[in-house]
Amino acid sequence: MTSTLPQTPLAKRIQSFYDESSGLWEQVWGEHMHHGYYGTEGRDRPQSPQQAQRILIEQLLSWSGVQSPGNVLDVGCGIGGSTLYLSAKYGASATGITLSPVQAKRAEARAEVNGFGEKVTFQVADALAMPFADESFDFVWSLESGEHMPDKAKFLQECCRVLKPGGTLLVATWCHRDLAEKGPLSARERKHLEDLYRLYHLPHVISLAEYGAIAQTLPLQKMQTADWSKAVAPFWDDVVRSALNPKVLWGIATAGWQTFEGALAIPLMQEGYRTGLIRYGLLAGTKA
């Protein structure tokens, strides 16, 4: 495992949040640290949150149009849930990067136990300054890490830089509502977002339209965006249901302050989806 950890206060907070909380998350919800998919209108009821998460991955792959990539970069890889999934599905070599050394170590251990050998590697590295040469990967996948990036344009530029010509980019990320819908964010909406930013260590989020505008400045063809908020919002009800187990409540109370604060943000996500302030945005394209 190599490490090129950024030292900004935000990066340190993100690192310590995931260092502290990833063990509990894995114990309760498994290796995928992202929403699940509950049908286009959010009415399907998969057997478990974990199944909903695997369905989300499959739906994203199908939506992105990616074709059997030979090598994959997972930007903001958590404990390697998607990294291993994609490597196994495509027989691809895969690299995952995260700010959390604890996550990178755990991802490596999971890869080893599951026999991935040298096909899969993990690094502690910053998505805004990736330690990879231009045009290195066939598929750049970022599932719910964009919301942590302080510079969204730099984030997409870096993802695009390391993509080979003809390669596919897929980003799924938390957004706020499109400002063209109901005008500028109200004071109440801004306060709601500020609370979420503080509890989840997010610098800020932007609208999907803004991601689309950034992508227009990049060498991307067949660029598409989609809002899957309805399909993923029920995930938070599943999170609340699992968290009501006394063992989980005890885990949250004892894992550390940042984990406890993260749990306080759950109702803010539920309310954010209900009011339409929080959106789940997708962006995909092919490098020209």
Ligand SMILES: C[S@@+](CC[C@H](N)C(=O)[O-])C[C@H]1O[C@@H](n2cnc3c(N)ncnc32)[C@H](O)[C@@H]1O
């Ligand atoms: C919510 S987790 C998602 C993990 C994984 N994609 C999954 O779906 O299981 C967010 C991840 O983004 C990573 N991350 C946040 N900011 C990052 C940055 N600047 N560079 C690299 N990784 C970052 C965190 O370390 C964490 O692994």
